[in-house]
Every structure is written in C-alpha cells, then in structure tokens.
Amino acid sequence: MVPDLKTGVLTVSDKGYAGLRVDESGKAVSKLLASQGYSVVLHAVVPDESPLIARTLIQWVDEEHLALIVTTGGTGLSPRDVTPQATQQIIDFIVPGIGEAMRAKSMSATPHAMLSRAVAGVRNTCLILNLPGSTRGALENLEVVLPALPHALSKLAGDTSDCAPPSENHQNSK
Numbered sequence: 001m002v003p004d005l006k007t008g009v010l011t012v013s014d015k016g017y018a019g020l021r022v023d024e025s026g027k028a029v030s031k032l033l034a035s036q037g038y039s040v041v042l043h044a045v046v047p048d049e050s051p052l053i054a055r056t057l058i059q060w061v062d063e064e065h066l067a068l069i070v071t072t073g074g075t076g077l078s079p080r081d082v083t084p085q086a087t088q089q090i091i092d093f094i095v096p097g098i099g100e101a102m103r104a105k106s107m108s109a110t111p112h113a114m115l116s117r118a119v120a121g122v123r124n125t126c127l128i129l130n131l132p133g134s135t136r137g138a139l140e141n142l143e144v145v146l147p148a149l150p151h152a153l154s155k156l157a158g159d160t161s162d163c164a165p166p167s168e169n170h171q172n173s174k
Contacts, residue, residue, distance in 0.1 A: 005067040005153060007033055008042035008060045010053070012074035012083045013133060017047040025072040025138040029131065032142060038068065048074050053086035061090075061126040067153050069126060070142065073133030075118040083130050084117040091121030091128060095152075098129060102141040109140065120145075125156045 011026035023045050030040045042060055046052050053074070060066045074083030088094070098120035106113030118130040118141070129145065131138040151163070 004037065004039045006065065007038040007040050007068040007070070008044075008064070008066045009033070009040055010043075010056055010060075010069060010071045011045045011133075012048055012053055012071055013045060014047045014080060016045045016073075025131070025133055025135040028135045029070055029072055029138050029142055032139060032146075033068075033070065036146060042066065048080040048082055050082040050086040050089070053083060054090050057087065057090050057123070057128060061123045061128075066126050067157065068149070069128045070131060071129065072131045072138045075116050075130050075132055077115055077117070081117070084119045087119050087121060087128055087130055091123045093122055095120045095122065095127070098145050098148075101144050102131075105144045106137065106140060122156060125158075127152055127156060 009026050009030045011023045013021060013023065015021035016023045026043060026045065030043055033040055042064060044056060046056055053071075057069060060069055071083050071087070074081045099116075099118050102118060103113050103116055106116065116132060118132065120127065120129045122128070127149070129142075131141045155163075
C-alpha cells in the first residue's frame with residue numbers, strides 16, 4: 001500500500017462529456033487506485049480538446065498539488081485523440097518506460113496495442129499517466145505500472161535514498 005496520496009482521474013471523451021456515454025473506465029480506474037491506497041480526490045470528464053485537457057492537468061498539478069494524475073481516453077490514432085499531445089505540452093519530462101511497459105504487456109492481448117500513443121511524464125512533482133479509454137485496456141495498463149508507482153512517487157516527493165540496496169556480492173567484494 002502507498003501513503004494516502006492525492007490522485008486525480010481525468011476521462012477524456014467527447015461522448016462522456018456530452019452525457020452520451022457513461023464513464024466506466026474512469027470509475028474503474030478510480031476504484032482500482034483506491035483499493036491500492038491512493039486517495040482519488042478529483043475526477044472529471046472533459047471533451048477531446050487539447051487546450052482543455054492541458055488546462056485541467058495544469059490546474060490539478062499547480063493548484064491542487066496532486067501527486068498522481070491518471071487519464072483515460074484519447075490515446076489512439078483518431079484525429080480527436082489528443083491526450084498525449086496535451087500531456088506532452090505541459091510536462092517537464094517524459095518517462096518513456098511506463099508507456100513502453102504498458103504497450104508491451106498489451107501486445108500479448110492485441111496487436112492493436114502498438115497503435116497506442118499513451119505517454120507518462122512529470123510536471124513539478126506529479127506523475128501523469130495516459131491510459132486507453134476502454135475499461136479493460138485502462139485497467140490492464142494501470143495494473144502493469146502499479147508495482148512501480150510507489151517508488152516513482154516517493155522519488156518525485158524528494159526521497160534521496162538509494163534505489164536499490166547494495167547487493168550481497170558487492171558488499172563481500174569490498
């Protein structure tokens with residue numbers, strides 16, 4: 001379990017925003033995060049509009065001081081899928097291994113996983129993860145990265161301890 005970290009879930013969906021689709025993926029992601037000890041304090045649905053996505057992410061990081069933001073939706077190849085672009089506009093740096101790990105795991109389920117443009121990055125001390133819009137895809141991708149999140153968030157919060165203890169063999173060679 002992780003300490004009670006302030007987390008937000010942002011669903012990016014034109015249909016969800018218009019009330020034409022129930023936000024199942026955002027609810028499922030929130031539930032999974034809560035079961036792991038994350039405190040989901042903000043949850044919103046926005047349309048596939050890059051400026052609005054970026055503005056929401058900035059507000060949640062800079063004003064609400066969230067430690068983690070997870071987005072669902074807008075990571076494919078459709079012209080309206082702009083979540084990765086909006087995320088990249090506002091982050092300080094990308095964390096490529098997260099997107100790579102999600103795509104690698106998803107490839108075992110579908111070759112369409114290679115079409116995902118999901119990114120992960122950091123703004124200030126907040127980690128932002130893009131997940132697919134489907135409930136199944138969002139949960140599968142989040143489950144892949146959950147084991148690494150406590151360490152990542154600890155480092156972003158200022159933990160300066162070594163990332164791994166010295167190996168026994170290394171200690172014996174001294």
